[in-house]
Amino acid sequence: MKKVICIVGPTGSGKTKLSIELAKRFQMEVINGDSVSIYKELNIGSAKITEDEMNGVKHHLISHRTLNEPYSVFNFQKDVRQLISQIQYPLIVGGSGLYIKSALYDYEFEEQEKKELPEISQMIEFIKENDPDIDLDWHNERRIVSAYQTIISGKKRSDKNKLHHPLYDIYLIYLDMDRNILRQRVEYRLNQMIEKGFIEETKALMTYDLNIIGYRELKGYLNHELTLEDAINTIITQTMRFAKRQKTWFMNQMNPNVYDGLSPDLVQQVSKDIEQFLKG
Template identity: 45%
Template sequence: MTRMEKEKLIVVIGPTAVGKTNTSISLAKRFDGEVISGDSMQIYKKMDIGTAKITTDEMDGVPHHLIDIKNPEEPFSVAEFQKLVRKKISEIHSRGKTPLIVGGTGLYIQSVLYDYQFTETPGDEHFRAELEAELEKYGSEWLHRKLVKVDPDSAGNIHPNNTRRVIRALEIFHCTGKTMSEYQSSQTHELQYDVALIGLTMDREKLYKRINLRVDLMIEQGLLEEVKALYDGGVRNVQSVQAIGYKELYDYFDGIVSLETAIENLKQNSRRYAKRQLTWFRNKMEVAWYDMTEESLHSKNIEDISEFIAGKLQLKSNK
């Protein structure tokens, strides 16, 4: 497939709270676009506040996809994400529109952009069962430390609470003798789309303040009630509630920590996640970075980003 034959795609990535939502709406309007969520948790219904899910008002008429498509009890994999997103990209193009993937889950986005072949990924059911038994006996932190020993790179990008991915990384190492990163790098040599990959960044101190304020706002907006509804509904030991913003408050409802500690843990885990996101994007992808620290320069940034996209993809901008 030549470059000219590839479908055009805009991707906006960056850490949590950096301003991806506002930027993506501006870009979607300029390039007659539709947004595909690149967040692995916004796919879940009933999980709005904790995932910072975009509201109808914020969408401002721009169509959005892959939001609220799963119940919290259902699993969701990178392979499924890849399949759904690639289908959406083609659908959006068929309507004469420009697709924009917007989000912060690095591996999920990478799986769409490059030629990942998940059907060929090795597996060992018996080994996986052993790890799941160890998880139940010793806990998620213990299992994550096991991954740190054999694959520190992947361990740094996978939260200990994301036990499904921790187990998968250990399983790949067990089956291939390669780390997850090494195994993936052998599959990521060709871009599947004609991509303009935009990265948003920000002064670390300001970003962390924004994250802390966002958590406070989430609490004001009713995050406790949102998580309590899941908790009371018996949603436990599933992928969705291992997400940051849910796991910490489950600990509070379980009586393990005080509410004050749970909220502080939520802030700390969110800041750590933002740091991991930036590390992942900088190490794994060829990104055009734009600094969003100065709010007064937001309009100029949008102009600069639009100019980059128009040149890279040969697209006309609607100013």
Template identity: 40%
Template sequence: MKKVLAIIGPTAVGKTALSLELAKKFHGEIISGDSMQVYRGLDIGTAKIMPAERQNIPHYLIDIRNVDQRYSVADFVRESQRLIDEITARGGLPMIVGGTGFYLKALLYNMQLGGDHFEQSEKVRKKWHDYAKVHGQQALWEHLKQVDPDAAEKIPVTNERRVVRALEVYERTGKLFSKQQTSLQPRYDAFIVGLNTDRAKVYERINTRVDQMLYTGLIDEARQLFEDGGEQWQSGKGIGYRELFPYFKHEVTKEAAIEKIKQDTRHYAKRQLTWFRHQVPVHWYDIITDSTVKSDIGMAVSAWLEK
């Protein structure tokens, strides 16, 4: 079984720096697990690692879509599988860094995603996304609650893509999305490193990260996306962009939009940590409080690779 190293955790806990260190030590090549870093031109709001910062470590699934294109979990799984095969074949260690928990789980386990040809369900997904535009996300979620209450309980109202995914599975297969993910078989021999620290520190670092993004030009980047039509695109749903669109339409103040970015980022970090603790086996470390823990991570990865 091919080995895959993953590094997950909330924003601003040191994932990028650690990934570079481990990649150099273990001949790693990095696959971004972030569904927003695939978009060209969305650099600041996605905290994208730029070419000059990559220290000659190969990075993949960055800048592979235009902002008006969709990018699905099926796309991520398919492209990541190909990359894992190629990296492994040349003696490298595939590393998945960052991203959403669902994307990672879909890759590491044999999830069917409502069918092997998930990407063929575009019409069904479009129907439900259009429904949400007309009736709102709450109404969309209420519909899911009627047909699959267990799935609705685990999926936030605001996670439109995942609500739509659950409805699509039910419509296409007649089976409940909540029943699709039992007894999953691992696709890879994975070692998942989770980075976290005290919640107050995480929130403080998130606020600082957002301030830095604003200083380096986030508002201009978001405005360009908005003027290009991003409000209607998947790329425009990302945190750091969607909160600024009402400001551009003079519906809220800039200060209110900025606070909303920080709030949404904090809430997302909390949801992701909860998800990871219940969905996949993670080895947790705090490198913010104690940087010497990095040596423990290195030894744990070495031991896993030798098995």
């Protein structure tokens, strides 16, 4: 099986720095695994890697689409699998768990026709009647729509039993960190982003419906719904909550190799383990 290495973890955990070190050591190419950095317009708010930070390492799917171009997990899956087939040592870096897992595991997606949908309550009733064995979050509208569309395409979501079957030989690195230190890093990074023009970037994107941590709260500030202080505090709180959910998801879904993101020997530890992985 093709070997693929991934670095995941919360924002501010050191994924970018470690990825460049590893890419240099093992002649890897990086595939972006962050669903926000895919878009050209989302730079400061996504903490997108800069050309200088890339340090000559080839990166893929950074600024890959504009906000006017629809791009889904289905598109990501196709793009990443194609890249993996072309790159000798692919290194996926990011925190978008579903995107990453969909590309590496036997997820099945269908391109759906755009058609008018019934009310949510009607879709729920239809799903329960036609796929009674389904395990679904009935409060998640996006998943309800997806399940409904799957059924009307002639399939059942409950029949998709390959979600935990990897298509590649995967070495998944999760960078863990004490939550108090992580919070300090999140606060520092947010202040840096605001100094670099995060508010101005958000202002230029006001016509878009960006339900993304940071952009969402700053849009509330620009619409005079929040004070700047409240917006900043909310961003930090939401980022920490998201980091907690991220960790739970990766631990339950992908069984990662956990490393202390603050270890002074991190690069040496990970490099040694990757070397063994590539030889195996």
